[in-house]
Amino acid sequence: MTTATISLIPPGAWLALGALLLPLIGRRFRPTLILGLPLVTLWLVWTMPNGASPVLPVFDYQLVPVRSDALGRLFGIIFALMAFVGGLFALRQKSTVELMAAAVYAGSAICVALAGDLVTLFVFWEIMALASTTVLISSGGERAVQAGMRYFFVHVFGGSLLMAGIVVNLADTGSLAIDGLDAGTIGGGLILAGVLLNAAAPPLSAWLADAYPEASYSGMVTLSAFTTKAAVYVLIRAFPGTEILVAVGMFMIFYGIIYALLENDMRRILAYSIVNQVGFMVTGVGIGTEMALNGAATHAFTHIIYKALLLMSAGSVLYQTGKRKCTDLGGLFQSMPVTMLCGVIGALAISSFPLTSGFVSKSMISQAAVDEHLPLIWFLLMAASAGVFLHAGIKFPWFVFFQKDSGLRPPDPPWHMRAAMILFASLCVGLGIWPQPLYALLPNPVEYVPYTVPHVVNMLQLLLFSGLAFFLMLPLMKRSLTITLDVDWFYRKLVPWVATRSFGSVAAMYHRWETFGRQQIGEVFGFLVRHAGPHSVAAKTPDSSYMALVVVALLGVFLFLRFFVW
Amino acid sequence: MVAPDDKHWLVRPRTIRRLWVWFGTVLAGLVLADAFVHGHPSFGLDGTFGFYAWYGLATCMAMVIIAKVLGTLLKRPDTYYDDGND
Numbered sequence: 008m009t010t011a012t013i014s015l016i017p018p019g020a021w022l023a024l025g026a027l028l029l030p031l032i033g034r035r036f037r038p039t040l041i042l043g044l045p046l047v048t049l050w051l052v053w054t055m056p057n058g059a060s061p062v063l064p065v066f067d068y069q070l071v072p073v074r075s076d077a078l079g080r081l082f083g084i085i086f087a088l089m090a091f092v093g094g095l096f097a098l099r100q101k102s103t104v105e106l107m108a109a110a111v112y113a114g115s116a117i118c119v120a121l122a123g124d125l126v127t128l129f130v131f132w133e134i135m136a137l138a139s140t141t142v143l144i145s146s147g148g149e150r151a152v153q154a155g156m157r158y159f160f161v162h163v164f165g166g167s168l169l170m171a172g173i174v175v176n177l178a179d180t181g182s183l184a185i186d187g188l189d190a191g192t193i194g195g196g197l198i199l200a201g202v203l204l205n206a207a208a209p210p211l212s213a214w215l216a217d218a219y220p221e222a223s224y225s226g227m228v229t230l231s232a233f234t235t236k237a238a239v240y241v242l243i244r245a246f247p248g249t250e251i252l253v254a255v256g257m258f259m260i261f262y263g264i265i266y267a268l269l270e271n272d273m274r275r276i277l278a279y280s281i282v283n284q285v286g287f288m289v290t291g292v293g294i295g296t297e298m299a300l301n302g303a304a305t306h307a308f309t310h311i312i313y314k315a316l317l318l319m320s321a322g323s324v325l326y327q328t329g330k331r332k333c334t335d336l337g338g339l340f341q342s343m344p345v346t347m348l349c350g351v352i353g354a355l356a357i358s359s360f361p362l363t364s365g366f367v368s369k370s371m372i373s374q375a376a377v378d379e380h381l382p383l384i385w386f387l388l389m390a391a392s393a394g395v396f397l398h399a400g401i402k403f404p405w406f407v408f409f410q411k412d413s414g415l416r417p418p419d420p421p422w423h424m425r426a427a428m429i430l431f432a433s434l435c436v437g438l439g440i441w442p443q444p445l446y447a448l449l450p451n452p453v454e455y456v457p458y459t460v461p462h463v464v465n466m467l468q469l470l471l472f473s474g475l476a477f478f479l480m481l482p483l484m485k486r487s488l489t490i491t492l493d494v495d496w497f498y499r500k501l502v503p504w505v506a507t508r509s510f511g512s513v514a515a516m517y518h519r520w521e522t523f524g525r526q527q528i529g530e531v532f533g534f535l536v537r538h539a540g541p542h543s544v545a546a547k548t549p550d551s552s553y554m555a556l557v558v559v560a561l562l563g564v565f566l567f568l569r570f571f572v573w
Numbered sequence: 574m575v576a577p578d579d580k581h582w583l584v585r586p587r588t589i590r591r592l593w594v595w596f597g598t599v600l601a602g603l604v605l606a607d608a609f610v611h612g613h614p615s616f617g618l619d620g621t622f623g624f625y626a627w628y629g630l631a632t633c634m635a636m637v638i639i640a641k642v643l644g645t646l647l648k649r650p651d652t653y654y655d656d657g658n659d
């Protein structure tokens with residue numbers, strides 16, 4: 008926290024607030040806004056000096072809405088870039104709500120990356136949850152709405168863990184600082200749990216593959232980028248070197264591989280592979296050396312690009328064919344060459360092939376394991392690198408674009424979708440060949456040299472032999488029309504089942520009493536209606552002659568009494 | 574649908590055979606390269622001849638088999654959640 012030279016308004020706010028104009032302007036100006044806002048934001052983040060905004064006193068607390076340093080800017084830059092390319096890809100998206108929510112989502116993610124205190128961070132964290140849910144359910148359809156509600160509840164739970172942690176931490180330490188929290192304290196532990204939930208860590212990893220693939224063809228591209236990577240950002244800031252993260256990350260890596268291997272839906276394969284990739288970053292944060300943290304941060308940066316590329320490729324297939332299952336797809340390389348090529352580049356990048364961006368980022372994490380003399384971690388990371396090629400690098404392109412001929416011959420998607428893919432594909436290759444500009448953005452100085460002859464030969468051996476394993480084991484990987492049970496079974500099947508069983512008898516009892524009560528009330532009202540209702544004696548309108556007769560009779564009685572009794 | 578005789582060149586059996594031959598040659602070449610390239614093995618085992626090749630092959634096969642076994646327990650029809658309360 009040095010000089011206060013930065014505006015109080017976070018750059019992400021321009022993106023988020025500007026997007027609210029989308030429904031108000033004509034369709035002709037929409038592309039300008041969708042593409043212009045992220046570019047302006049990108050420029051604002053890029054040109055930010057190190058420093059912090061003036062302190063904003065709110066009640067008793069000193070908030071720092073904007074704090075800029077290398078790590079925050081790195082994430083801000085990639086988030087803004089992602090918003091631009093995601094917008095370009097989604098230009099034809101009919102749902103204005105999705106486009107608007109996507110921009111608010113990206114904008115608040117940038118605000119999280121530049122937040123200077125835990126309260127500011129929490130506020131934008133929750134806006135992200137709301138906006139991403141909106142992106143999800145705006146794709147329409149019952150499945151999306153149901154998945155959206157499950158997603159929202161999981162994240163509300165995560166948000167409450169985070170908030171409880173912030174409050175406890177504030178009470179214990181009196182500080183709202185994000186940096187260097189202690190996971191061993193109750194406050195720090197709760198914050199860690201809340202953040203890990205957003206990173207799709209166990210035990211609740213299932214929310215990601217449950218929710219994201221129900222988004223629209225463009226919605227999932229946006230969703231893949233922000234929530235998990237904002238969580239990785241907070242982990243790097245707040246919990247570097249927290250040992251448990253190594254185990255958590257390892258679990259995520261292999262969970263992602265195994266579940267992706269079993270999956271049939273092309274976008275669910277990629278969803279599991281997000282968990283896998285975030286696992287590498289979480290492991291890096293757990294190792295916690297400068298090299299490892301650099302690796303985690305670079306890997307988040309390159310991952311956003313190639314994962315969005317893979318999902319744009321899958322999204323293009325979905326957009327053109329309306330199909331999402333590997334069993335229905337295949338042979339598309341013949342009519343969708345651009346989509347296939349971009350998908351393959353994304354697949355090579357996620358597998359860390361030499362000359363792609365994944366190669367220059369992921370290997371920093373395994374190098375950190377070498378430097379720290381962690382043989383078990385290193386051997387597992389190597390197996391995992393091979394496994395990435397297996398479950399995402401070959402499986403996705405193979406089953407979608409090659410394998411059997413599905414007979415489908417859709418053309419490549421419209422120009423702006425191709426442009427978005429080509430842009431990110433070029434970045435995957437560009438950063439792979441020339442990583443220096445990316446290394447220059449990293450928080451710690453980089454002395455790492457990715458391209459040495461042994462490293463390249465070793466990685467090629469590892470990857471190509473895992474490719475051999477794929478084709479040798481192909482009969483075992485025949486796609487079937489199945490899903491794989493996960494922790495979400497507990498809240499999608501078990502809880503409803505228990506609820507209907509146990510609350511079922513309560514409901515039946517309630518129903519009996521309700522019927523009885525209604526009967527009783529009905530009888531009381533029946534009695535009243537019979538005796539005082541519209542057809543009862545009391546409600547009759549007597550005619551005037553009858554009234555005159557009654558009055559005369561009363562008068563007669565009165566006279567009689569007057570003369571003879573008194 | 575495409576008639577079998579005018580299949581795309583890439584999916585003709587002859588091309589696929591050639592691709593396997595090339596692939597095999599590249600794999601063999603990479604393993605042989607180990608004889609000439611000396612890295613800095615960090616943990617002993619990773620310095621042995623062709624380590625990355627057999628390790629990649631073996632771990633991948635293991636992962637596929639583990640997935641297969643887990644799949645027999647955990648796989649359900651993809652309409653599993655569609656019926657009933659969900």
